[in-house]
Amino acid sequence: MIILDYKDTSPIYEQVVEKFKLLILKGVLQKDEQMPSVRSLAVELSINPNTIQKAYAELERQGYLYVVKGRGNFVADSSGLLDERKEEMKQKVIYLYREGRELGMTKTDFIECLQGIEE
Amino acid sequence: MIILDYKDTSPIYEQVVEKFKLLILKGVLQKDEQMPSVRSLAVELSINPNTIQKAYAELERQGYLYVVKGRGNFVADSSGLLDERKEEMKQKVIYLYREGRELGMTKTDFIECLQGIEE
Amino acid sequence: MIILDYKDTSPIYEQVVEKFKLLILKGVLQKDEQMPSVRSLAVELSINPNTIQKAYAELERQGYLYVVKGRGNFVADSSGLLDERKEEMKQKVIYLYREGRELGMTKTDFIECLQGIEE
Amino acid sequence: MIILDYKDTSPIYEQVVEKFKLLILKGVLQKDEQMPSVRSLAVELSINPNTIQKAYAELERQGYLYVVKGRGNFVADSSGLLDERKEEMKQKVIYLYREGRELGMTKTDFIECLQGIEE
DNA sequence: GTGGTCTAGACCACA
DNA sequence: GTGGTCTAGACCACA
Numbered sequence: 001m002i003i004l005d006y007k008d009t010s011p012i013y014e015q016v017v018e019k020f021k022l023l024i025l026k027g028v029l030q031k032d033e034q035m036p037s038v039r040s041l042a043v044e045l046s047i048n049p050n051t052i053q054k055a056y057a058e059l060e061r062q063g064y065l066y067v068v069k070g071r072g073n074f075v076a077d078s079s080g081l082l083d084e085r086k087e088e089m090k091q092k093v094i095y096l097y098r099e100g101r102e103l104g105m106t107k108t109d110f111i112e113c114l115q116g117i118e119e
Numbered sequence: 120m121i122i123l124d125y126k127d128t129s130p131i132y133e134q135v136v137e138k139f140k141l142l143i144l145k146g147v148l149q150k151d152e153q154m155p156s157v158r159s160l161a162v163e164l165s166i167n168p169n170t171i172q173k174a175y176a177e178l179e180r181q182g183y184l185y186v187v188k189g190r191g192n193f194v195a196d197s198s199g200l201l202d203e204r205k206e207e208m209k210q211k212v213i214y215l216y217r218e219g220r221e222l223g224m225t226k227t228d229f230i231e232c233l234q235g236i237e238e
Numbered sequence: 239m240i241i242l243d244y245k246d247t248s249p250i251y252e253q254v255v256e257k258f259k260l261l262i263l264k265g266v267l268q269k270d271e272q273m274p275s276v277r278s279l280a281v282e283l284s285i286n287p288n289t290i291q292k293a294y295a296e297l298e299r300q301g302y303l304y305v306v307k308g309r310g311n312f313v314a315d316s317s318g319l320l321d322e323r324k325e326e327m328k329q330k331v332i333y334l335y336r337e338g339r340e341l342g343m344t345k346t347d348f349i350e351c352l353q354g355i356e357e
Numbered sequence: 358m359i360i361l362d363y364k365d366t367s368p369i370y371e372q373v374v375e376k377f378k379l380l381i382l383k384g385v386l387q388k389d390e391q392m393p394s395v396r397s398l399a400v401e402l403s404i405n406p407n408t409i410q411k412a413y414a415e416l417e418r419q420g421y422l423y424v425v426k427g428r429g430n431f432v433a434d435s436s437g438l439l440d441e442r443k444e445e446m447k448q449k450v451i452y453l454y455r456e457g458r459e460l461g462m463t464k465t466d467f468i469e470c471l472q473g474i475e476e
Numbered sequence: 477g478t479g480g481t482c483t484a485g486a487c488c489a490c491a
Numbered sequence: 492g493t494g495g496t497c498t499a500g501a502c503c504a505c506a
Contacts, residue, residue, distance in 0.1 A: 011307055011490060022221055048491040082222065089219045090232045096215065097233060100208045103144055103201065111230050113209045114216060130496060157479060167498045172480075180299075188368055189478055189505035249481060263460055276494060286483045291495075308491035308493055320460065327457045328470045334453065335471060338446045340379055341439065349468050351447045352454060368505060405506040 001036065004045060012047055016055035017062075024064050024078050025085060035065060035073040120155065123164060131166055135174035136181075143183050143197050144204060154184060154192040239274065242283060250285055254293035255300075262302050262316050263323060273303060273311040358393065361402060369404055373412035374419075381421050381435050382442060392422060392430040 002019040004012060023029045035041075038056060042049040056073050059065040066076045097110055121138040123131060142148045154160075157175060161168040175192050178184045185195045216229055240257040242250060261267045273279075276294060280287040294311050297303045304314045335348055359376040361369060380386045392398075395413065399406040413430050416422040423433045454467055 006306065007304075009307075013490075025222055051491055054490080085222055086219070086224055086228075089215065089222065089224060090228075092215055093212070093229055093232050094236055096208065096211055097236060100205070102141060103204055103208070105205055105208060107233050107236070109205075109209075110212055110233055113212050114226050114229055114233075117213055117216060117226070132496080156477075158477085167500095168479095169499090170497065173496090175479085185364075186479070187363065187506090188366075188480090191478055251481080260459060275492075277492085287494095288484090289482065292481090294494085305494070306491090307495090308489080310493055324457070324460055324462055324466075327453065327460065327462060328466075330453055331450070331467055331470050332474055334446065334449055335474060338443070341382055341442055341446065343443055343446060345471050345474070347443070347447075348450055348471055351450050352464050352467055352471075355451055355454060355464070370505075408506055411505085 013054040033075045132174040152194045251293040267313045271313045370408045370411040390432045
């Protein structure tokens with residue numbers, strides 16, 4: 001379902017969080033669908049169950065999952081979260097631009113960079 | 120000379136590194152200028168000399184400083200490093216764009232975001 | 239696993255780095271094998287964990303190790319590093335020869351010296 | 358008379374020692390010739406007199422200079438030292454070879470490297 | 477005075 | 492348990 005990148009320096013639980021957020025926002029995982037159990041996912045990814053636990057807790061905290069005690073974790077309604085997420089992306093671009101401006105880069109530098117990206 | 124942000128979760132030594140890199144790239148600190156001594160900066164920022172030591176070692180490793188034993192740390196010639204750094208910024212924008220595309224964002228979204236930034 | 243030479247004037251962390259580089263390049267420590275933990279090695283060699291930490295950080299920087307957060311340090315793929323290292327050795331010989339030439343030594347002096355070494 | 362290399366990481370006093378050893382062994386500085394005074398050399402090289410002092414002390418210890426109190430430093434008879442020095446060079450080559458052998462290098466590798474050096 | 481190394485010991489995030 | 496960061500404090504070589 002998700003694949004970890006061990007060369008990535010970010011913590012594994014964070015990678016798990018990010019991968020699932022994307023799957024949920026893209027609709028691959030749909031509202032009220034049951035998430036894989038902590039244990040089964042831990043086995044599948046061969047990582048420590050504590051790590052999955054931490055990831056799920058974080059996803060719940062951010063509103064991507066809801067927990068039904070004794071039953072498991074389920075995908076929450078993420079309709080509002082997508083726009084939130086897009087807004088975050090824009091904030092990051094703005095932050096990046098301000099950093100670049102300190103180094104003498106212009107808006108045009110950034111825009112041309114974006115336009116030059118091959119899909 | 121530099122100010123630490125204690126709300127920032129990144130390690131102190133890393134903040135020191137980043138702040139000085141910027142000062143050097145912007146030309147506030149010029150080639151062959153002497154850096155504050157490890158000890159004096161430690162006192163000024165009220166942090167342990169070892170932490171400054173680690174930051175300076177990293178700055179040296181990255182080519183921003185050179186050490187003269189028994190004399191101190193000096194600002195290296197960073198002319199080549201600025202372009203390197205700008206390239207890094209562009210890579211970050213590209214990475215950010217690819218992330219956004221997964222959420223359904225377009226180049227235009229990013230470009231309009233940039234154009235809308237007030238200076 | 240490794241033995242320190244306290245008569246050696248070079249810093250302990252550097253000795254640790256060099257010893258492990260050799261073990262890795264010689265294949266005594268193999269790809270993806272787990273390194274002794276920072277703490278256990280510190281106990282075994284009776285030196286401070288910080289010193290091991292510094293050595294491991296340097297080994298990682300040079301591509302001999304990779305770190306998996308929370309799990310430990312592991313031996314990286316060093317296949318490319320061996321040739322690099324051999325090249326370094328050759329540079330040292332060349333440097334040594336140039337030094338000797340200043341003293342009136344010839345290539346033949348060096349070659350005969352090498353041929354005379356008993357295995 | 359001698360030129361320092363500030364990019365060299367070895368201590369300045371050591372550079373001074375090595376440069377003078379070479380000048381003496383090559384006969385540029387001859388037996389009983391007076392060395393430049395500590396102060397004048399310090400000024401000429403714009404370094405700390407302590408550093409020259411330390412270098413001269415080391416040169417005396419190794420038999421390259423002798424001191425006449427109140428008169429200055431003079432070049433010693435270095436006829437025996439040249440052979441000693443050449444022997445040291447050979448020991449270094451042998452040490453280097455043993456290091457290389459650990460990495461799988463052969464005598465032939467070293468010899469070919471030497472033969473390939475352009476004068 | 478300057479940087480570099482090292483120790484002892486603490487605390488934290490992560491798995 | 493694992494590595495990473497940080498402090499307080501000491502000692503050393505070098506200039």
